[in-house]
Amino acid sequence: MVLGMVGLGALGLALAPKLQSGFDAVLGAAASKDPTGLTGLLPGGGGFRYYSVASSVPERGPADYRLTIDGLVERPATYTLDALRALPQTRIVRDVQCVTGWRVPATPFEGVPLFRLLDAAGVRPEARAIRFTCFDGTYTESLTLPQARREDVMVALNMQDKPLSHAHGGPARLYAAPMYFYKSAKWLSGITLTPEVRPGYWEELGYDVDAWVGKSNGRDDAPTV
Numbered sequence: 001m002v003l004g005m006v007g008l009g010a011l012g013l014a015l016a017p018k019l020q021s022g023f024d025a026v027l028g029a030a031a032s033k034d035p036t037g038l039t040g041l042l043p044g045g046g047g048f049r050y051y052s053v054a055s056s057v058p059e060r061g062p063a064d065y066r067l068t069i070d071g072l073v074e075r076p077a078t079y080t081l082d083a084l085r086a087l088p089q090t091r092i093v094r095d096v097q098c099v100t101g102w103r104v105p106a107t108p109f110e111g112v113p114l115f116r117l118l119d120a121a122g123v124r125p126e127a128r129a130i131r132f133t134c135f136d137g138t139y140t141e142s143l144t145l146p147q148a149r150r151e152d153v154m155v156a157l158n159m160q161d162k163p164l165s166h167a168h169g170g171p172a173r174l175y176a177a178p179m180y181f182y183k184s185a186k187w188l189s190g191i192t193l194t195p196e197v198r199p200g201y202w203e204e205l206g207y208d209v210d211a212w213v214g215k216s217n218g219r220d221d222a223p224t225v
Helices: 002-032 081-086 114-121
Strands: 066-071 077-080 090-097 103-113 129-134 140-144 153-159 173-176 188-194
Touching: 066 114, 077 081, 077 114, 081 153, 103 114, 114 153, 114 188
Parallel strands: 066 188
Antiparallel strands: 066 077, 090 103, 103 153, 129 140, 129 188, 153 173
């Protein structure tokens, strides 16, 4: 009997990642097609919550994903997913903190440091900020140029040591490690250099443009970043 229980326990551990992956896929698909936003209240895998401000989000992969860099740059560029993966990558392990209160500790992200893409594009002197757009057709975000050049800001391709799923904003999303998670725009498709900051989707609705964890949105409970 004990051996049977041990065997079942081992089987459960072996199947857990597959079961969780399946749960993530089902919940993510429901969230991406939910115009009410109610699925965003459901718990996801590993403590994450799923949010989408669009009624539906198309899935993209290596065949049709594109990331454009344009605006105030000398060399506009378009990257495929394979081209992004071929660039030097970095890995960051930080807590993910949502402004609504939930947190996922010690979450690894891997991807291309944003400053590398900016350097390759040749930022013009009059550029002061970046506007990020997403292939959901709705969400936008922004960073100042100094914020975007931080070493802990990247175009993320992996999370928790596996490729970003569609539900988590894949195949590529912005990841701004020291800021609340709404700054880390999912389904990233455009990086546009601008002369000034243009507030993003949630900032137009009242969230802080500078979203340092613990030092914004009415909070003062973390060291200055």
